[in-house]
Amino acid sequence: METAATGLSFRDATDADVEALVALIESAYRGEASRAGWTTEADILEGQRTDPEGVLEVIKSPDSRLLTVERDGRIVACCQLEHRGEHAYFGMFAVSPALQGAGLGKRVIAEAECQARATWGVTEMHMTVISVREDLIAWYERRGYRRTGRTTPFPYGDERFGIPQRDDLQFELLVKKLG
Template sequence: MDTALPQDADALTYRDATEADVPALVELVESAYRGDSSRAGWTTEADILDGQRTDPEGVREVIATPGSRLLIAEREGTLVACCQLEHRGDAAYFGMFAVRPGLQGGGLGRRVIAEAERLAAAGWGVREMHMTVISVRDELIAWYERRGYRRTGRTTPFPYGDERFGLPLRDDLEFELLVKDLVPPRA
């Protein structure tokens, strides 16, 4: 009897990024958020920020930082998404989330964030996932809310004047903390 499972054409594999992945990761993150290429997807920040979203040094720092990992999602060996996970006590921080623009809107991001949550809870035993989102990104925040994240109302200022985070096209930007319980709270 053949017990082999059918090959899933949409199968994703996950692995931690290495130094060799840095150029491809920078290109992926930039393509998902900045410039005209980002307009092919719905996560673009091109109308609120110009300039860079990340750079090779920033990606290398995430890869090298203890308690941090840059998770890569691949389909048939091709980089299709990534996200940062950082262990912060009882919580994990989720950031640098990018899905290739032409693949956005098809459920890939939902699968990647679910895997990131699973890995953080299983690997670090954390009870919550934290992330920060630019507060004017209503559509993106609504997407996270549908995945169980809640707005906290806690904000931090956007780093105006620090070009590593982009060149703001508006003067009302700030980050809001979103939180999701990964395991039920203790009774």
């Protein structure tokens, strides 16, 4: 779906997008490249954020979509939407570091919420965020998400999720009612 006002197009990812999506997600969260944006996790996690197998799993899952955002034929953002009964799960959200802070993330999350409602008829969106990411949680709160206080442990020892640089990481569930 093309939106003329922003020059963005939204579509579901395909197998051919895996390499570009892994590169985008890694650049938004890990290493020196991620420091160009404000969503970096480079100070709390090293190693990988995802891998081709993880991205392909989302693309292939029957209850999941990897919404891909393009501008001028180049992938600039993405997010996972997964149908989980009465709610959808929002994850794997990445915006190109060079484009962060200009409103693209707001546009992507709004589109994701609209598509989750339209596709699955869900009434809530759920996500998990590393609880020490106060700046990121505040950004989601400004988009209408609320902290629940419900946490799950970080998968220490599973390097598919990165190599923690601190011992107090956990995920907190954020929830938003969809209108």
